[in-house]
Amino acid sequence: MSLHLSRRHEMVTQSEIRSMSLECSLQGGLNLAQGVCDTPVPEAVLRGATEAIEAGMNTYTPHTGIPELRQAIADKQERLYGMACDPESEIVVTAGATGALYSAFQALLEPGDEVILFEPFYGYHLTTLRSAGAVPVFVPLEAPGWSVGEGELEAAITPKTRGIIVNTPANPCGKVFSRGELEAVADVAIRHDLFVFTDEIYEHFLYDGLVHVPMATLPGMRERTVTISGASKTFSVTGWRIGWAIADRRWAPAIGHFSDLCYVCAPAPLQAGVARGMEELGWEYYRGLGLEYRLKRDRFCRALQDAGLAPFVPDGAYYVLADVSSVPGRSARERAMHILRTAGVASVPATAFYGGGKGESLVRFCYAKEDAVLDEACRRLREYALHATD
Structure with a gap:
């Protein structure tokens, strides 16, 4: 009998979310992959x-x-x-x-x-x-x-x-x-x-x-x-x-x-x-979260639209799936990496959220960011769109 990993270990390999966060760090990009929620603590x-x-x-x-x-x-x-x-x-x-x-x-x-x-x-x-x-x-x-x-x-x-x-x-x-x-x-x-x-x-x-x-x-x-x-x-x-x-x-x-x-x-x-x-x-604080993040959602979804990455505008939470079928690449991961390398904005390939071969035309962005970071991400995506049409 030789030493070996359990069969269970394959179930808990590194997630695409953490993988793209690591890639973002290596590329020096803005991490809109992981839902880290870096807004101020009350x-x-x-x-x-x-x-x-x-x-x-x-x-x-x-x-x-x-x-x-x-x-x-x-x-x-x-x-x-x-x-x-x-x-x-x-x-x-x-x-x-x-x-x-x-x-x-x-x-x-x-x-x-x-x-x-x-x-x-x-x-x-x-x-x-x-x-x-x-x-x-x-x-x-x-x-x-x-x-x-x-x-x-x-x-x-x-x-x-x-x-x-x-x-x-x-x-x-x-x-x-x-x-x-x-x-x-x-x-x-x-x-x-x-x-x-x-x-x-x-x-x-x-x-x-x-x-x-x-x-x-x-x-x-x-x-x-x-x-x-x-x-x-x-x-x-x-x-x-x-x-x-x-x-x-x-x-x-x-x-x-x-x-x-x-x-x-x-x-x-x-x-x-x-x-x-x-x-x-109390309730006013919780209500304020919805109002604050709706503004973030709308601002970021407009930038995605301007960049040619049509968003599926969310009704809740603070993530948005975007259509990246026009982005170069044969898979969602390749497309997410293209956006990271050219625009400096990290996302998650949507294949991480589907079973078996689905989600190849989608990526997920997280917009739970301070306004300055979100504004910079919006600027980079719009600039990416301009270069993509050159």
């Missing part, structure tokens, strides 16, 4: 973390998170969505939303279980599923409205189906599921007795009057929904790794135990900072 969040550090909050916390943060999460869900949840038995604070998703899959899925994944999908959803031994089953969202074809979700259900992943607002396409669309998913989940895992990390990045509807608030869905969110995007603290899962008290303890096994706890003083932000920043 003062209340920084103050809460700083005070916690100065007060010596440096040891392990309960594996489910500090009581103040769990209570703040419960209060927010009740205040914004009318969603009651017990902070003691139904909320688990984790090392980022990715940690919550991983722990939930480990707790609730068996190897061989099938889980429905809408595509284009977020790559970490796919690899996290596979690392749990689950089998993804793709249901396409049809552009430009990213709608689910009639009957396609039902047709994807088999006796092995165990769950459905719903990402709303969605990365990478910006899809915001309407109440009616969520009710259709809920109907399938209830009839087939399925879990629904929701990634709601972009819940406050909504445009043009759209509203976020948590799946767990729909009739019959509270007990079967695992709601996953976090502070990374809302407070621009992607490196802090503060996320959470909200689940029925039958499921939350097992999710917490897997989180404890992998991460022990989320960073103690940073939990305090997020709790402070959630306590002090």
